[in-house]
Amino acid sequence: MVIMEGKGRLDGVDLRELVSTVPTPFYAYSASAIRHRVGALQTALGGMNARICYAVKANGNLAVLRLMAGLGIGADIVSAGEMHRALHAGIPAGNIVFSGVGKTADEMAQALAAGVWRFNIESRDELHTLQTVAAEQDVVALAAVRINPDVDAGTHAKISTGKAENKFGVTMDEARDWFSQSDAFPNVRLDGLHVHIGSQILTLQPFRLAMQQVAAFAAQLAASGHPINSIDVGGGLGVRYRHGHDVPVCVNEYAAMLRATFADFDGTIVLEPGRYLVAEAGVLITRVVRIKAGASREFLVVDAAMNDLQRPALYDAWHEIIPLHDRGGGDVRYDVVGPVCETGDTFAVQRSMPRCQAGDLLLIANAGAYGASMSSNYNSRPLTAELMLDRGRHAVVRRRQSFEEMVAGESLAAEWLTA
Numbered sequence: 001m002v003i004m005e006g007k008g009r010l011d012g013v014d015l016r017e018l019v020s021t022v023p024t025p026f027y028a029y030s031a032s033a034i035r036h037r038v039g040a041l042q043t044a045l046g047g048m049n050a051r052i053c054y055a056v057k058a059n060g061n062l063a064v065l066r067l068m069a070g071l072g073i074g075a076d077i078v079s080a081g082e083m084h085r086a087l088h089a090g091i092p093a094g095n096i097v098f099s100g101v102g103k104t105a106d107e108m109a110q111a112l113a114a115g116v117w118r119f120n121i122e123s124r125d126e127l128h129t130l131q132t133v134a135a136e137q138d139v140v141a142l143a144a145v146r147i148n149p150d151v152d153a154g155t156h157a158k159i160s161t162g163k164a165e166n167k168f169g170v171t172m173d174e175a176r177d178w179f180s181q182s183d184a185f186p187n188v189r190l191d192g193l194h195v196h197i198g199s200q201i202l203t204l205q206p207f208r209l210a211m212q213q214v215a216a217f218a219a220q221l222a223a224s225g226h227p228i229n230s231i232d233v234g235g236g237l238g239v240r241y242r243h244g245h246d247v248p249v250c251v252n253e254y255a256a257m258l259r260a261t262f263a264d265f266d267g268t269i270v271l272e273p274g275r276y277l278v279a280e281a282g283v284l285i286t287r288v289v290r291i292k293a294g295a296s297r298e299f300l301v302v303d304a305a306m307n308d309l310q311r312p313a314l315y316d317a318w319h320e321i322i323p324l325h326d327r328g329g330g331d332v333r334y335d336v337v338g339p340v341c342e343t344g345d346t347f348a349v350q351r352s353m354p355r356c357q358a359g360d361l362l363l364i365a366n367a368g369a370y371g372a373s374m375s376s377n378y379n380s381r382p383l384t385a386e387l388m389l390d391r392g393r394h395a396v397v398r399r400r401q402s403f404e405e406m407v408a409g410e411s412l413a414a415e416w417l418t419a
């Protein structure tokens, strides 16, 4: 990644120096790396009528969102909570799209009142609910239908979203019905299509297959009197987690594919990238607590755990692990594990890496997307700190949660619970 300047430095900051003031584990994000990715995508899309709405779920840290806002990037949200974050960070409501199968009437009402740009609708029931909520506020909601193109994105089953058996989107037949019945929804202007077939996609072909279906469908709808003003092509661009293994799609080729596929479409193309913009900009810094010689393995027990970074436990995801101390000597094989009481709390199995000792710092790479945003208090571990680094400067943009904050909002039910 562009911003790793030798071992232990990220965006001009020596990560080893940070640990004197910030307790491990912590996340650090490179602002330069995020800018670089945003710039690459904007350049690739040059000349197109396109809007980038960053998928907040990838990393909803306020400083990350603030950076996006400053770069003119909008937000793709899936909850009222994400909307709150995006607005708080300065992303204008008019640049926010609301996706997700489970939007509640209350969330829709909040989003409409805030003035979000568009809703991506995934079921007939949701369409009815949006109609009701918009009528109550006496407004017309702009909406796109999320199409499920039944395309295999070739990614992990748990993050594949465009197959018929997945919960997302509707068939084109169903969508056609909605458009033909649009008079029944006077407070919803159905003028968009949406498609998102999955995440960490490493080949262009599934994207192309999905987009071609949607482009053809948009043309059919327009010909039958239902003009389409926006096509939201979702996110999904994969990144290189493992050198020599993952070969990401080139962003220029992706943009060229969009340009070619939508050559006859004169509305707005919306993109919802998450991982592509932030994954490689983030690292998780952790310290070796001890080395444990097991019966058949050597375990590197670190102070980060699956509650901080779930991806390896959830998807068997590979993250590069780089010791920040050079102790010389050859490589050894470790299972890198956290302190949580589950065998799945494992960051790497039989990973060949330089010999470490207790107290050493490790960098877990490419942790900027779906890292902190998926963390939890499991095993009553406080949420980690998050730092933003930028050309030699750093700021703690979320401090580590205190124990008091962790139990805030819980009650001992002392008045009525008796022993």
Ligand SMILES: Cc1ncc(COP(=O)(O)O)c(C=O)c1O
Binding pocket: 055, 058, 076, 099, 100, 161, 196, 198, 199, 200, 234, 235, 236, 237, 272, 273, 274, 275, 276
């Ligand atoms: C609707 C929608 N848009 C965008 C994204 C962002 O995906 P990615 O981080 O793979 O770009 C997701 C997550 O997969 C999603 O569900």
Ligand SMILES: N[C@@H](CCCC[NH3+])C(=O)O
Binding pocket: 057, 159, 199, 200, 311, 315, 369, 370, 374
């Ligand atoms: N959480 C997943 C990505 C999910 C994408 C959201 N639709 C990951 O860490 O890879």
